[in-house]
Every structure is written in structure tokens, then in C-alpha cells.
Amino acid sequence: MSIDNSTVKKVAKLARIEINEEEETTLITELNNILGWVDELKQVNTDSVEPMLSVFNESMQMREDKAESNFDNSQILDNSPESNSGFFVVPKVVE
Amino acid sequence: MNDFENLSISSAIEGLANKNFTSLELTEFFIKKIEKNKDLNCFITSTFDKAIEMAKISDQKIKENETRSLEGIPIGMKDLFCTNGVRTTAGSKILENFVPFYESTVSNNLWNSGAIMLGKTNMDEFAMGSANTTSFFGNVKNPLGSKVKELVPGGSSGGSASAVSSGLCLGSTGSDTGGSIRQPASFCGLVGLKPTYGRCSRFGMIAFASSLDQAGPITKTVEDSALMLQAMVSFDKKDSTSSRQSIPDFSDFKKLSIKGKRIGIPKEYMIDGLNSDIKKIWDAGISWFKSEGAEILEVSLPHTKSALPTYYIIAPAEASANLARYDGIRYGFRHNADDLNDLYQKTRGLGFGKEVKRRLMIGTYVLSAGYYDAYYLKALKVRKLISQDFEDSFQKCDLILTPTTPNVAFPIGEKQTNPIEMYLNDVLTVPASLAGLPAMSVPSGFNSEKLPVGLQLIGKPFDEISVLAAGAVIEESRGF
Amino acid sequence: MTYVIEGKKDSWQVVLGLEVHAQISSKSKLFSVASTNWGSDPNTQVELVDCGMPGALPVINEYCVDQAVLTGLSLNAEIKKLSIFDRKNYFYPDLPQGYQISQFEHPIVGKGHINIEIEGKVKKIGITRLHLEQDAGKSLHDQDIKNSYIDLNRSGCALMEIVSEPDLNSPIEAAEYVKKLRSILRYIGSCDGNMEKGNLRADVNVSVKREGEKLGTRCEIKNVNSIKFIQQAIEFEAKRQVNIIENGEKIIQETRLFDPNKCETRSMRSKEESHDYRYFPDPDLPPLIISDEKVNSLKEKLPELPDEKKDRFMREFNLSSYDAEVIVNDKDTALFFEKLVKGRDSKVVTNWITGEVFSYLKKINKDMKNSGIAPEKIGSLIDLIVDEKISNRQAKEVFHEYMKSNDDATTFIEKKGLVQLSDQSEINKIIDKVLSDNPKMVDDYQNGKDKLFGFFIGQVMKISKGKANPKLVNELLVKRLKE
Numbered sequence A: 001m002s003i004d005n006s007t008v009k010k011v012a013k014l015a016r017i018e019i020n021e022e023e024e025t026t027l028i029t030e031l032n033n034i035l036g037w038v039d040e041l042k043q044v045n046t047d048s049v050e051p052m053l054s055v056f057n058e059s060m061q062m063r064e065d066k067a068e069s070n071f072d073n074s075q076i077l078d079n080s081p082e083s084n085s086g087f088f089v090v091p092k093v094v095e
Numbered sequence B: 001m002n003d004f005e006n007l008s009i010s011s012a013i014e015g016l017a018n019k020n021f022t023s024l025e026l027t028e029f030f031i032k033k034i035e036k037n038k039d040l041n042c043f044i045t046s047t048f049d050k051a052i053e054m055a056k057i058s059d060q061k062i063k064e065n066e067t068r069s070l071e072g073i074p075i076g077m078k079d080l081f082c083t084n085g086v087r088t089t090a091g092s093k094i095l096e097n098f099v100p101f102y103e104s105t106v107s108n109n110l111w112n113s114g115a116i117m118l119g120k121t122n123m124d125e126f127a128m129g130s131a132n133t134t135s136f137f138g139n140v141k142n143p144l145g146s147k148v149k150e151l152v153p154g155g156s157s158g159g160s161a162s163a164v165s166s167g168l169c170l171g172s173t174g175s176d177t178g179g180s181i182r183q184p185a186s187f188c189g190l191v192g193l194k195p196t197y198g199r200c201s202r203f204g205m206i207a208f209a210s211s212l213d214q215a216g217p218i219t220k221t222v223e224d225s226a227l228m229l230q231a232m233v234s235f236d237k238k239d240s241t242s243s244r245q246s247i248p249d250f251s252d253f254k255k256l257s258i259k260g261k262r263i264g265i266p267k268e269y270m271i272d273g274l275n276s277d278i279k280k281i282w283d284a285g286i287s288w289f290k291s292e293g294a295e296i297l298e299v300s301l302p303h304t305k306s307a308l309p310t311y312y313i314i315a316p317a318e319a320s321a322n323l324a325r326y327d328g329i330r331y332g333f334r335h336n337a338d339d340l341n342d343l344y345q346k347t348r349g350l351g352f353g354k355e356v357k358r359r360l361m362i363g364t365y366v367l368s369a370g371y372y373d374a375y376y377l378k379a380l381k382v383r384k385l386i387s388q389d390f391e392d393s394f395q396k397c398d399l400i401l402t403p404t405t406p407n408v409a410f411p412i413g414e415k416q417t418n419p420i421e422m423y424l425n426d427v428l429t430v431p432a433s434l435a436g437l438p439a440m441s442v443p444s445g446f447n448s449e450k451l452p453v454g455l456q457l458i459g460k461p462f463d464e465i466s467v468l469a470a471g472a473v474i475e476e477s478r479g480f
Numbered sequence C: 001m002t003y004v005i006e007g008k009k010d011s012w013q014v015v016l017g018l019e020v021h022a023q024i025s026s027k028s029k030l031f032s033v034a035s036t037n038w039g040s041d042p043n044t045q046v047e048l049v050d051c052g053m054p055g056a057l058p059v060i061n062e063y064c065v066d067q068a069v070l071t072g073l074s075l076n077a078e079i080k081k082l083s084i085f086d087r088k089n090y091f092y093p094d095l096p097q098g099y100q101i102s103q104f105e106h107p108i109v110g111k112g113h114i115n116i117e118i119e120g121k122v123k124k125i126g127i128t129r130l131h132l133e134q135d136a137g138k139s140l141h142d143q144d145i146k147n148s149y150i151d152l153n154r155s156g157c158a159l160m161e162i163v164s165e166p167d168l169n170s171p172i173e174a175a176e177y178v179k180k181l182r183s184i185l186r187y188i189g190s191c192d193g194n195m196e197k198g199n200l201r202a203d204v205n206v207s208v209k210r211e212g213e214k215l216g217t218r219c220e221i222k223n224v225n226s227i228k229f230i231q232q233a234i235e236f237e238a239k240r241q242v243n244i245i246e247n248g249e250k251i252i253q254e255t256r257l258f259d260p261n262k263c264e265t266r267s268m269r270s271k272e273e274s275h276d277y278r279y280f281p282d283p284d285l286p287p288l289i290i291s292d293e294k295v296n297s298l299k300e301k302l303p304e305l306p307d308e309k310k311d312r313f314m315r316e317f318n319l320s321s322y323d324a325e326v327i328v329n330d331k332d333t334a335l336f337f338e339k340l341v342k343g344r345d346s347k348v349v350t351n352w353i354t355g356e357v358f359s360y361l362k363k364i365n366k367d368m369k370n371s372g373i374a375p376e377k378i379g380s381l382i383d384l385i386v387d388e389k390i391s392n393r394q395a396k397e398v399f400h401e402y403m404k405s406n407d408d409a410t411t412f413i414e415k416k417g418l419v420q421l422s423d424q425s426e427i428n429k430i431i432d433k434v435l436s437d438n439p440k441m442v443d444d445y446q447n448g449k450d451k452l453f454g455f456f457i458g459q460v461m462k463i464s465k466g467k468a469n470p471k472l473v474n475e476l477l478v479k480r481l482k483e
């Protein structure tokens, strides 16, 4: 598997990470190396092996349907870079 | 003033109980020591005022005979655990000024046991690293290095390990995703225990790779490890992967004899590039167990070689989703822009460091359309095989003994050019992580340059007691 | 009747598949304890998971799981013993975790079906699946010129996404499907079905094809939140697609938005980018295991569903299929009917409910549930009609006024002086007066001008101020005119 410029660009866009040209060049090499290295897994025979989603094998604990209010609006917004009238604020979203 | 530098938690508990010193004295000692050793860069945020306040409360409790299990014991808290009202950064610029308004279950448990927080320890950014060279807050130095040759403390819990090793606190918390407790413990000559997945709640612990992350203690002794572990674990309703298995009294490890226990030696851990000094210490370890009456047998973990590549698919994949929330909207660093996508991309492009971005790119790629089956699904299947290997081996043996790392602490700046070289640090710790097993690194000897070497003990699920008991055997046998 | 769009060249069929999002009627959210109350101040019902705080973890709400199972059972669907929660990854300001917890490959409910009825014909509509997922928060775009405002109160609320097979072929079928689904959800109480509040909304997949052709390329119209809009959106979108194909162009598979003001659909710019949601199992949540005991105990809680109730009403009360359908559609109306019909004629009761009561509800803009109408209030009025104490016409005329009053029917008509005149001699007196006042008309009638009968009735009613029992007037008048 070989990763080229356009793949790196596409993946960076999916991950919402801005990368400059220099980073892009480095990443192409690094990702190719890393993916080339993990490619050795292809040699492992996994026919009829079930994927292991988790090592946790206890059943899922469920919660009772009870509403709580543990935090107030000011706590929720306190760390936000921009807020107004109780809302988080972001640059205009186009639908 | 007493010198508390070499004090263990257990002897501090004794000293406090016998009124040889107060928690306030202890705490003030460590505060001074931290200030004197700022160059090690162990702490991102110090919480001295809070510590003194807590110490006074502890002294009062001791006076009133209401002593809790870790009453008055000053510790370091890895900056991955959210602490109410205390900045929590995960070593990242993107959380540079994040102040949680809630407390992680593990830290909460520790405070409820009377432990005292000296500060938040430095770490690799989002726990991604094996040398503590990826922190936005700078490298951490290993106290065992020198001015001429500055050494890494290991990572990602490097600040925690360096702090305990240099006597800046009595113990500290770490988190281990692929070896982040065990490897720095080994590099700094400490005991580092990663419990079974599910033993410690992950609530409030900033996620790296959710199916692997586990909190654990870094301490000077095996006994301290048991003491801290006891305080950290709990079944937590706030974490759906928190185990309901009963919690034993971990100090029972002292009663457990290793005689007649079967210790497995996996031949596949005899990897190329295993340092010859480390190989010697591994052999020594085997002989110690033999003379204690344990049965030594060879076991096979045939998929060991595949563990690291498997890990480097699964962990980045999970991380790519876990770190999507750092978008500059609700908290943390934000790079303003007129356009929302610009805001996202610049915030994340500038807020994350190189290693994190590298892993987010890999994680995004292996999950993306067309590659999921070839990488992610394949890795999940190989993970099953790796886990199966351990299950098979544990049919024959009770514990597995291996080196913790293929090498000792290396100079800061080394292994920085090729990421894979850095990743290889974790080659011996990652398999147990993938299988969710309890594993501990115990100082077992020194290489020719007097740098510490740890041996790793891997146990059956939820059998931390046997791991601790075997660790105690190493402590008694190693001759230092 | 098949729905066909006549293009310039060909006739076209429409193929529709619906993804209905139904908010579960839980007190707290799917994975957090935050309240689901509607209309609170922004960001006041937000727990750590709902705003994606570092270290926050999801813990599932058992009530929501139960409601999904109940709903699955009522859709005649297979309940999966094991299902898995996945992360659906995308960036959007109202999606604080950067992913939505949903179910992708292994949903909690598998294949099922429901029946819809149009003009007496029953059609079976396949259900592909039902899965549980988190709702997103809300973005407000019109508060500010440069910015959007984010409210996370809805973030994390439990949704059931119910996906239909592409079995629907007309706007009316789609409408009936949503109505039926909503009716079922309300019967079992898993969702209040309030489309205005967005508690029930549909993504509509539309494609067109010529008869005998394979399925065409579809477009998905997102988040349509009224039954009328669903129909309008389909009509517009199907015609748009026909035009494109007949002009020799191709349909691009895309996500579109319905604009109710312009009554048109348009491409969504924000969703233009190729979707790559990178679904993978959420490592924070173990598989969801549903035990047989749980399924069985929920089965026992399952109420009589609309179709069963309809059959029973037709059997027990001799209702027509149409009337029964109209009555059972709303659970509270059905309940009302059953109370009202006790000891009364079912045909009369049905007519009153589907006529006067429905029009009254429409006027006061309420549904049966929140109207607070007591069955006795209507019952006592019907009883007076049957006892010929008041005429049907009079009752209808004063109905709204009666509904507003606090009086029972007897008191009300007494106060209004509406008691029906059923005394034969009184009526005969009026008839005598009418006949003697109009001798010429009587002559004409007796010489064959039958139409004049209505005139005499009218005169009698007028003089009695509408109180005379019309049936009696009729009888007596016939008798007198024969004399």
C-alpha cells in the first residue's frame, strides 16, 4: 500500500488537521513506513477468527431512567473560547 | 528536618502512625524538593496550596484515629486524570488551559483514601509516546541520567516515573495503553503495575485508546504498589467497562507463596535486538524463581511478533475518534477563523503535536472507506489470536516472566527520526495490553552502565495478587 | 391505484424508502443522566457525555433499550439477542464528541413489517431495521450574522431510527406509513410522535424509474418534520428527477433539504463532501445482550395494537373498516370510543366522534389526549337525542357551546330551552294552524305537488322554534294531509 499526496490530503481533511507542505512530505514517508510495517499482519492467517472487539467480557450494566442535573450552564460553558447568552458560539455554519 | 527522599509509602504510613513526623512535614519536604528539581520537568501543574490543605486535614484525621489507607501520603497525579478545579492538559497545547469541573474516579478514590496531591505530572501528549518527548510542556528527564548524558524517563507516564524515582513524591499514578506504566517504571528503576482491564475506572481519565487504557500505580516497592492499587480500583457505574469482579485485599500477596507455581517463559520474547545485559537479568530472574521452588517452563505465544503492528492499528483508530472532540468549540485551545472548517483544521493542526497528528492520520486512514477490512478488522482478528495465545499458555502456567523492555533508558533525542524505532520500545509490553492482562515491571538489575532493568510479570485476568507475590520474590532475590 | 408521473416522454414510478427518527419518551438521555425536557434554557440539560468533555463515558439507559425492544415487537420484527454500538465519525459543531454513537452492522431490531391501508386496500410495508442512536444538539443560525449558536440540550437524547424497505410508491403511501408508525409508537408509548417538536422526523429516500426498470439513483431528503411536507417533498423531488432524466442527464446521489416555504428540495452544501463516517465498534460500550426473559416480559406489557384493535372493533361493534381505522388511529380516541360505546348504539357513537368531536378538536387545536373531554359529556348528549329529548340537528347546532359549558346535557338544554317538543297534541295544534293558514298550498299538495311537504315541515319547525321532534312532525303531518 502506498500513500501519495492526495491520500494524505484527503485523510488530513477527514481528520480536520491542517498540514503544511513540509508536514505533508514528511507524513507521506512516515505513513508509508508505518503502513508498510503493519502490512506484515497480512501474513497472519485469520480465516474463521472472530474479531475481538474488547477484552471486557462482562455484560453491559444498564442504568435506571432517572434525570439528574449535576452541572449548571456556567460550568458547561466556562472553558469555552467563545460563548454568548448560554450558547457556544462558532463561525456561521452553512447548511 | 527528616530526609524523606528514600521513604516508601508503607514506611511513611508507619512513620505517620507512630507520630515520627506529620503529613504536613512530609508534604512540605516534597514541595521544596519539587521546587529544587524543576529541571527534571516532572510536573506540568503544581498544587502546593491544595497539598498543604489536604495534609492538615490528614494530620487531623490521624490525630483523631480516623486514618484512611493512604492518609497523608503525598503523590503525583498523571495529568491525564481530570481533577476538579485543577488544570488538566494531557500534555497537550490543545488542553493548555482546560480546567475540569469534575473528578476522575481513580483520583477521587485516592483522595478518599487520604492521599495528597502535589501536582499533575508531565506525560507524553495524550499518552502517545515512549520517551516523554512529545509533551507540549517539554521533555522530562530521567534522574538517573547525568548532565553529560540526559536520559529519557520512558513514556508516556514519564513525569510520574521520574518524580517517584527522584524522590519528589512517594508514589504516582500512571496510565498504560501499550506499556506507558511498565516501560517508564523499568527505565526509572521503579515498580509499575498495569492492572487487568476493567479494574480501574476510566471515568475522567482522558481517553487515548479506550479498549486498552488502564490506570495503575508507579511506586518504589511492590508493597507500595499493592497499597496504591487498593485505593485506585473500584467498580464504577460511570464506566460501562468497569469490572464487577470482586476486589481482593491486594496485601494478601504477602501470604501467597510462589512455591509450586508454574512460571512460563515465552520463547518468542527472545527477540532480535534484546539487549544482552537484559537477557542476563532475565536468566537471573528465572533462577530466582527456581530457587524459590517455582516450576519454570517454556511457553509459546506465537503471535507475539504481530502484537505491535496490531496495536499500531487499533490504538490510533480508537484515538482518531477519541480525539475528535478537541475541536476548539467547547474548551481548550482555539485558533479563530471566519470559516468553521478553517477553525477546525487550524485548531487541530496547531493544537496537536507531531506524534499525535501522525497517529490521528494513521487511525483515520485505517478506518476510512476501503481500508477498514484490510487494517482495522484484520487487527481485531489478530488481537483475538494474541489473546488466545495467552489463554492457551495460562492453561499450563500461572504467571509469565519476560523482560519489560528490549533496552534500557536511552538519551533524550535518540530514536526521534524514525517513529517505528520508538514504537519498538513497547514490543514486550503491548501483547499483555492487547489481552487486557495484569502486568507489572519490577526492578531486577542494572546494565553495565548501572542503568536499571525491569522484568515483567504477566498474570491471568484479575490475578494481580499472584503478580504482586512474584514481584516480591524478585525484590527479595535481586540483591539490592 | 398506482401513482404515476407523466413525463414529457414516459410514465414514471416512484420508489420511496423512509428512515424515521423517533425520539424515545425517556426522562433522561440514552447515555447520560441529563433530562430530556423540551424547551429549557440552552445548555442547561447537559452532562459530560452530552458536551463531549474529556474523560466522559457513556452509560446506557435501560428504559430506552426496553422501548426499542417493545417497538421492535410491535413492528413484528426480530429482536436481536446481541447488538453493537458503533461510532459514526464526522465533525459538526452540534456533535460534541466528534462522533455519534449509533448502531451500524448489528442493530437491536432486525426485519419486520407493518400494514397500511389506502382506500380499503391493505399493503404490507417491510421494515429493514430499527437501531438506537444519540441525537445531535441544535445549531441556531439566525441569531447573529457571523456566527451560529450551539445548544446541546438535545445532544444525546435517545432516538430510534426505523428504516423501511423501498416498498412505498406514492406520497400518500408514505404519509399513511408515517401515520401508522406514529400510531403504533403512541400506542406503546415509546415515542410521543410530536412532529412539530421534532420528536418524529423522517429522511425520505426518493428515486424514480420507468415500469419494469431496476431501481434508479436515489436522493435523500433530510429531516422532514410533517406529514404534509413529506408528501410535498416527494412530489417535488420525483418530478425534479424525472425532468433531469428526460433531459438526458443523470441523478447524482446526494442529500437534499426540503424548503416548505418554496415547496422545493435543494442540495445540502454542508453534506456535499463525500461521506466517510469511519464506523467502528465503540470501545466504551460492551455488546448489548437482550435476554429471552426481557423479551418475554416486554411482550407481556405489549398493549393491543391498532390493527388488532381495529379487527376487534369491526367484530364487536360492527364498525366499517373505514370507521374502525379512523377510530383506532389514535390510541386515546379508541379508548374514548370504548368508554362511550358502552350501552349505546355504535353507529351513532362513531358518527358523533368522527363528525362533531373531531371538528371540535380541530377547532380548539387539541388532540383527544390533551382535550380533557370526558366520554360522559358526549354520552349524555347522545342519550338525550336517542330519547328524543333533543333533535340531532339542535344538538349539532349547540355542540361547541355545550362543550364550553360546565353543565351536563340535561341542564344545558333546559337552560337553553331546547327540550324537544314530542307532545302529539301540541304538535297537532301547530300543524292545524299551518294547514289552516295555507289552504291553497294544501289544495296544491293534494293535487299532486309532493314537493310542498317540505314547506309544511319547515313551517311547523319554525313555529315550534326548532323544538318539535322532526320524526313526529313527519308522521303526524303525513297523517293529517291524508285526511
Ligand SMILES: [Mg+2]
Pocket: C019, C203
Ligand atoms: Mg438517514
Ligand SMILES: [Zn+2]
Pocket: C021, C133, C161
Ligand atoms: Zn439516524
